Amino acid sequence: MDLKRKAGEKAAKYVEDGMIVGLGTGSTAYWAILKLGELVADGLNIKGIPTSKNTEELAQKLGIPMLKMSEVNKIDVAIDGADEATANFALIKGGGGALLREKMIASIAKQFIVVIDPSKYVERLGQFPLPVEIITFGWEITSSQISLLGCKPILRRGNQAPFVTDNGNYIVDCYFDSIVDRDGMNTALNSIPGVVENGLFVDMADVLIIGRENGDAEVLSF
Numbered sequence: 001m002d003l004k005r006k007a008g009e010k011a012a013k014y015v016e017d018g019m020i021v022g023l024g025t026g027s028t029a030y031w032a033i034l035k036l037g038e039l040v041a042d043g044l045n046i047k048g049i050p051t052s053k054n055t056e057e058l059a060q061k062l063g064i065p066m067l068k069m070s071e072v073n074k075i076d077v078a079i080d081g082a083d084e085a086t087a088n089f090a091l092i093k094g095g096g097g098a099l100l101r102e103k104m105i106a107s108i109a110k111q112f113i114v115v116i117d118p119s120k121y122v123e124r125l126g127q128f129p130l131p132v133e134i135i136t137f138g139w140e141i142t143s144s145q146i147s148l149l150g151c152k153p154i155l156r157r158g159n160q161a162p163f164v165t166d167n168g169n170y171i172v173d174c175y176f177d178s179i180v181d182r183d184g185m186n187t188a189l190n191s192i193p194g195v196v197e198n199g200l201f202v203d204m205a206d207v208l209i210i211g212r213e214n215g216d217a218e219v220l221s222f
C-alpha cells in the first residue's frame, strides 16, 4: 500500500463520533479525508474544518459536513501532512501553500496528528525550503528583510505568475543551510512587517504517524 495512504488511514482511526475535525491539505492528508468520507457515509457523525479551498472541495464531494472557522472555538483533532518532521516533532509545512490556515487550525486542536511518509522524517529541519506567507504589498522589501535571517528567499510561482494563497498572499520559499534555533526563527520571521505566517510548526504536533514499508504505520506520541 502507498505509504502516505497507510499513514493517512491510520490517523482516521483517531476520529470519534461527535468530533470536530481539522482537515489537512496535501497528498497524505488526502487519504485520511478519504477514509473519513467513507466513515461518514457509514454513519460517523463529525464536522470538518478544512485547511484550504482544495480540501473544502474534497470534503464537500465526500459528503463530510463542515463548519466555518468562525463557528468553532475548539477542534477535537486535526490531521495534516508535513514537508519535514523531526523526532522531537518540529515541522516544516506549507509545500502546498496552506500553512496559514493549517497553523491556525492546529493551534486550537486538542490533538494534532501529523501524517508523513518516511522521506519526510529528517534529523534536522531545513533541507526543504521554509515557506513563508507574505502580503503582496511591497513583497520585495519583505523578502529582502527575510533574507537577513540567513536564507535565500525565492518567490513561489504558479503558471508564469506568482503563486497566490487562499488568503490572497504570496509565498517565498526560504533556502536555509539548516534551521537550528526553530523557536527563535519562528519568532524572528513573524516579527517582520509583511510576514503573515511561516511554515515552522514547533511544539504543536502531538502524534506523528509514519507510513512504513513493512507492517503497520509507525505511531510516535509526544
Ligand SMILES: O=C[C@H](O)[C@H](O)[C@H](O)COP(=O)(O)O
Residues within 6 Å of the ligand: 024, 025, 026, 027, 028, 029, 080, 081, 082, 083, 092, 093, 094, 095, 096, 097, 098, 099, 102
Ligand atoms: O501546504 C501544504 C501542507 O503543509 C501539506 O500538508 C504539506 O505540504 C505536505 O503535503 P504532502 O502530504 O502532499 O507531501
